[in-house]
Amino acid sequence: MNHQPFRSWLLSEEPLPPEQAQALNEHLQDCEACRQIDTSWSKVFGLFQCVSPAAPAPGFTERWQQRLIAQRMAAQRRQAWIAVAVTAGTALLLLLILGIQVVQILRAPAQLLLMWIARLTSLVNVLVDIQKFILMVLNSGPIIPITLAIFFTGFICFISVAWLATYRQMTSNWRIA
Numbered sequence: 001m002n003h004q005p006f007r008s009w010l011l012s013e014e015p016l017p018p019e020q021a022q023a024l025n026e027h028l029q030d031c032e033a034c035r036q037i038d039t040s041w042s043k044v045f046g047l048f049q050c051v052s053p054a055a056p057a058p059g060f061t062e063r064w065q066q067r068l069i070a071q072r073m074a075a076q077r078r079q080a081w082i083a084v085a086v087t088a089g090t091a092l093l094l095l096l097i098l099g100i101q102v103v104q105i106l107r108a109p110a111q112l113l114l115m116w117i118a119r120l121t122s123l124v125n126v127l128v129d130i131q132k133f134i135l136m137v138l139n140s141g142p143i144i145p146i147t148l149a150i151f152f153t154g155f156i157c158f159i160s161v162a163w164l165a166t167y168r169q170m171t172s173n174w175r176i177a
Contacts, residue, residue: 006031010038 006027009016016024028035105112 006034007037010034010041 006024009020009024028038
């Protein structure tokens with residue numbers, strides 16, 4: 001005999017349609033195993049109904065909140081120590097690199113002077129090129145329409161503002177929420 005639909009119906013908490021309820025009652029009259037399941041489930045369900053739900057121990061919420069705060073503080077301390085360690089390691093590495101370069105510079109000061117003269121010359125050449133470009137643009141008045149000049153001016157302003165905003169965002173203090 002197939003007991004599966006009847007067992008599912010017995011253990012279901014939803015009300016059965018009339019035809020299924022009638023079929024279940026007929027089956028219970030003939031089947032001792034399903035009758036035992038029905039009786040046992042009724043007793044267990046009754047016990048569930050009369051037992052009150054377990055309450056947490058007194059002070060549970062406060063202990064849980066204190067433990068949560070302590071865990072967050074420990075995580076923040078751990079992050080702070082990691083940040084300090086990374087910063088210190090980076091600083092030591094940069095000092096080592098700088099020390100090596102200072103030692104090399106002190107061995108050959110003439111080479112340093114030549115290098116700075118070359119850099120200064122390069123900077124002057126770049127400034128002269130920029131001046132030539134600006135003069136060329138200004139002297140070619142009718143060649144470049146005014147709308148294009150306004151567009152380039154606006155674009156340069158936009159890039160400048162974007163750069164400043166990015167710089168400010170990167171240098172602002174970060175706060176732990």
